[in-house]
Amino acid sequence: MSLALLILIAAPLAAGLASLRVPTRRAMERLQLANAAVLWAAMAAVVAGVGLKGAVSFGALLRADPLSAFMDVMLAFIGGTALCYAVGYMGEELTRGHLGFLRYRRFFVYFDLFLFAMMLAVNLDNIALMWIAVEASTISAALSVGFDRTKAALEAGWKYIILNFVGIALALFGTVLVYYTAEHALGVSMDALSWTALHRAAGSTDGGLNPVVLKMAFVFAMIGYGTKAGVAPMHTWLPDAHAEAPTPTSAMLSGLMLNLGLYAVLRLKGLIDPAVGPAFTGSIMLGMGLLSMAIAAAFMLIQRDYKRLLGYSSVEHVGIALIGFGVGGPLGLFGGLFHMLNHALAKSAAFYAAGMVLLRHGHKMIERVTGLVRLAPAAGSGLLLAAVALAGLPPFGLFVSELLIAAAAYRHHQGIALLFLGLLALAFATLLAPLTRMTFAEPIHGDTVQSKPIHDDAVQDKSLHGGAAHDRPSEDARPVTAGPDRLMLSALGINLAAMSVTGLLLPIMASDWLLPVSALLDAKAGLP
Amino acid sequence: MPSSSVLGHPDLGSQLINLCSMLLLLTAFAIVAQRRLSACVDLFALQSVFLAVTAVLVAWFTGSLHIYVAALLTVVIKTVAIPIILKKVIERVNVKREVEFVVNIPPSLLICGALVILAFSVTEPISKLGFLLTRDSLAIALAIVLIGFFTMIARKKAVTQIVGFLMMENGLFLGATASAYGMPLIVELGVFFDVLVAGLIVGVYAHRLQDTFDSVDTTKLTGLKE
Numbered sequence: 021m022s023l024a025l026l027i028l029i030a031a032p033l034a035a036g037l038a039s040l041r042v043p044t045r046r047a048m049e050r051l052q053l054a055n056a057a058v059l060w061a062a063m064a065a066v067v068a069g070v071g072l073k074g075a076v077s078f079g080a081l082l083r084a085d086p087l088s089a090f091m092d093v094m095l096a097f098i099g100g101t102a103l104c105y106a107v108g109y110m111g112e113e114l115t116r117g118h119l120g121f122l123r124y125r126r127f128f129v130y131f132d133l134f135l136f137a138m139m140l141a142v143n144l145d146n147i148a149l150m151w152i153a154v155e156a157s158t159i160s161a162a163l164s165v166g167f168d169r170t171k172a173a174l175e176a177g178w179k180y181i182i183l184n185f186v187g188i189a190l191a192l193f194g195t196v197l198v199y200y201t202a203e204h205a206l207g208v209s210m211d212a213l214s215w216t217a218l219h220r221a222a223g224s225t226d227g228g229l230n231p232v233v234l235k236m237a238f239v240f241a242m243i244g245y246g247t248k249a250g251v252a253p254m255h256t257w258l259p260d261a262h263a264e265a266p267t268p269t270s271a272m273l274s275g276l277m278l279n280l281g282l283y284a285v286l287r288l289k290g291l292i293d294p295a296v297g298p299a300f301t302g303s304i305m306l307g308m309g310l311l312s313m314a315i316a317a318a319f320m321l322i323q324r325d326y327k328r329l330l331g332y333s334s335v336e337h338v339g340i341a342l343i344g345f346g347v348g349g350p351l352g353l354f355g356g357l358f359h360m361l362n363h364a365l366a367k368s369a370a371f372y373a374a375g376m377v378l379l380r381h382g383h384k385m386i387e388r389v390t391g392l393v394r395l396a397p398a399a400g401s402g403l404l405l406a407a408v409a410l411a412g413l414p415p416f417g418l419f420v421s422e423l424l425i426a427a428a429a430y431r432h433h434q435g436i437a438l439l440f441l442g443l444l445a446l447a448f449a450t451l452l453a454p455l456t457r458m459t460f461a462e463p464i465h466g467d468t469v470q471s472k473p474i475h476d477d478a479v480q481d482k483s484l485h486g487g488a489a490h491d492r493p494s495e496d497a498r499p500v501t502a503g504p505d506r507l508m509l510s511a512l513g514i515n516l517a518a519m520s521v522t523g524l525l526l527p528i529m530a531s532d533w534l535l536p537v538s539a540l541l542d543a544k545a546g547l548p
Numbered sequence: 549m550p551s552s553s554v555l556g557h558p559d560l561g562s563q564l565i566n567l568c569s570m571l572l573l574l575t576a577f578a579i580v581a582q583r584r585l586s587a588c589v590d591l592f593a594l595q596s597v598f599l600a601v602t603a604v605l606v607a608w609f610t611g612s613l614h615i616y617v618a619a620l621l622t623v624v625i626k627t628v629a630i631p632i633i634l635k636k637v638i639e640r641v642n643v644k645r646e647v648e649f650v651v652n653i654p655p656s657l658l659i660c661g662a663l664v665i666l667a668f669s670v671t672e673p674i675s676k677l678g679f680l681l682t683r684d685s686l687a688i689a690l691a692i693v694l695i696g697f698f699t700m701i702a703r704k705k706a707v708t709q710i711v712g713f714l715m716m717e718n719g720l721f722l723g724a725t726a727s728a729y730g731m732p733l734i735v736e737l738g739v740f741f742d743v744l745v746a747g748l749i750v751g752v753y754a755h756r757l758q759d760t761f762d763s764v765d766t767t768k769l770t771g772l773k774e
Contacts, residue, residue, distance in 0.1 A: 148731055149735065149738065151739075152735070152742055155746070156742065159742070159745055159746060159749060166753065166756070169756075169760075171760055174753070174756055174760050178757065181749065182700065182709065182713075185713055185750075186700065189693065189720060190693075192739070193690070193693060193720055196720065196723050196724045196731070209732065210732050210734075213731070213732070213735070232674065233674055236674070
């Protein structure tokens with residue numbers, strides 16, 4: 021079991037390093053698919069271990085408690101499908117000559133390292149080392165976001181870097197403050213940084229951790245890690261990054277990286293609430309959650325680019341999860357966690373479908389894409405189902421989590437619950453309208469990539485290849501396929517199936533699973 | 549406990565550390581007041597030297613050996629490696645000065661003064677608790693972080709924004725060292741590594757910006773709105 025934890029973290033690292041030297045496209049595909057398989061197997065073992073023994077550790081620093089195991093499931097499952105999808109998608113790009121083999125390889129190096137850093141961050145029993153891993157994931161994501169050599173991608177990458185690096189610096193300040201107060205309780209050593217030790221110290225009433233310092237630490241950490249999670253008003257990097265990054269990266273950003281930010285905030289909340297009471301962190305999270313929802317819903321009205329639209333939708337859903345955590349109590353916390361998982365599944369599925377649309381049309385404009393259900397049935401129905409899920413309709417899991425959060429909010433304050441529902445309705449409309457138009461409206465033929473010369477204005481600007489003159493399309497190029505690749509389709513299908521499972525079955529089964537997590541975060545008390 | 553193990557002259561130790569922290573703050577103001585990019589980088593290197601000296605002082609007076617290692621890393625990475633990288637970027641993009649500002653120099657300096665006052669008032673409840681080796685170090689650290697952040701948003705050229713970010717990191721290191729006696733060594737190593745890689749990435753991005761946009765004036769990055 022402990023070895024499984026090590027494998028879970030080491031697998032993407034090994035794959036990333038191996039990707040530097042992979043000789044052919046076939047070999048890369050096999051490597052990444054093996055990576056995905058190992059991730060799934062290791063994840064299952066770790067979850068089994070946590071279920072049996074409460075926690076799985078390897079050495080002094082790697083430790084998977086129920087919350088870590090929850091994140092492991094999310095990261096491994098969606099990381100695995102994202103790897104399948106990336107193999108298919110980047111393979112198609114390689115075939116079309118949009119990038120050479122060297123850059124194809126580099127893409128997977130960044131991708132794997134990104135996954136590795138995130139996996140490491142959620143399994144470390146140390147607040148400062150977690151920060152280091154989160155920073156590493158920020159760096160590898162920065163490399164992935166600016167991957168295309170277009171002006172827009174560079175601008176998105178720069179914005180991403182500025183905002184996230186500042187955020188991470190503020191989060192470090194919060195970490196330093198926690199360490200500073202922990203030193204007095206736990207001594208000057210690594211123990212003062214361990215989550216388990218900190219939890220214990222926070223809970224003890226005599227000479228534990230200083231509440232004033234903790235409150236300040238939380239504010240810095242909320243702003244810092246919140247930037248990473250896409251919380252408003254620090255979210256401005258998010259729509260740009262999602263629109264300009266290669267689609268598999270967008271899926272990873274929305275599905276996994278945002279949840280990593282929320283994970284860090286949650287850990288700190290779990291640390292601070294026993295010492296300070298839940299009202300402080302709860303009200304901050306509630307306020308920022310509502311702000312995120314409002315801003316996202318407003319901006320979704322004016323979107324013309326479907327990847328940007330999905331980016332703003334992510335901001336909205338992060339807001340929803342924050343509201344759940346802010347209101348607290350077992351209902352709110354369960355709802356928030358469940359929402360994180362379901363949103364990750366639904367949003368990555370939406371990006372998988374959107375990527376297929378992008379490959380077909382070569383541009384990201386909503387108004388020029390129509391009739392997908394008839395013209396591109398797989399992409400069209402996938403996009404439709406994902407959109408329906410994101411809008412919060414049953415039988416998908418987001419319906420359940422939003423219902424739980426609404427119920428928890430109602431218990432706390434009726435006005436807030438009504439505001440929440442109103443914003444949900446607004447977001448429902450602004451998300452579904454453009455996406456259903458893309459899938460159902462009368463088809464405009466002849467807008468696809470095959471019907472005009474391959475003209476990659478939205479995908480890449482060839483004139484900027486500069487130093488990539490020696491990249492040539494790979495030798496074993498296959499003819500441009502008429503429909504999306506099998507791997508992309510399976511990734512999409514797996515996610516959609518998983519969403520149905522969580523929507524229909526999981527609420528019944530999940531009590532044993534998510535309740536220990538709620539206990540860990542001291543969810544007995546919520547906002548009054 | 550650390551605060552009681554200050555050897556020799558506790559007052560002398562606190563005063564020396566305070567002096568160094570003040571010098572750090574002065575260099576921060578100097579960077580804000582600068583137009584020439586290479587001078588900004590030099591001032592950042594100077595600031596890092598003062599930071600290393602502060603770390604050495606803390607290590608001397610508290611007897612924590614691992615802080616010496618952190619001080620050495622500061623010298624190697626922040627006074628030598630990163631300034632060299634940044635100077636190369638400046639040469640490459642052939643931009644020598646900030647010509648226009650988002651906020652001009654005199655109001656910038658006033659705002660930085662206000663940020664220092666803000667930092668002191670925010671950290672006052674902590675320093676009253678009397679746990680720190682020196683009362684002002686955490687406040688100065690926060691002030692430098694805020695000034696670095698301000699530099700990032702009040703200046704247009706990518707290189708100056710990078711220096712602002714690195715200043716924030718300096719402030720954080722000061723905060724960690726002088727108030728928390730430095731974090732465990734492995735943490736310091738990890739943080740330094742991250743800062744180095746982050747600096748490299750930002751340098752690479754500045755190159756690419758120059759190649760693509762023919763300038764590192766970040767106000768030209770207005771393609772993506774709403």
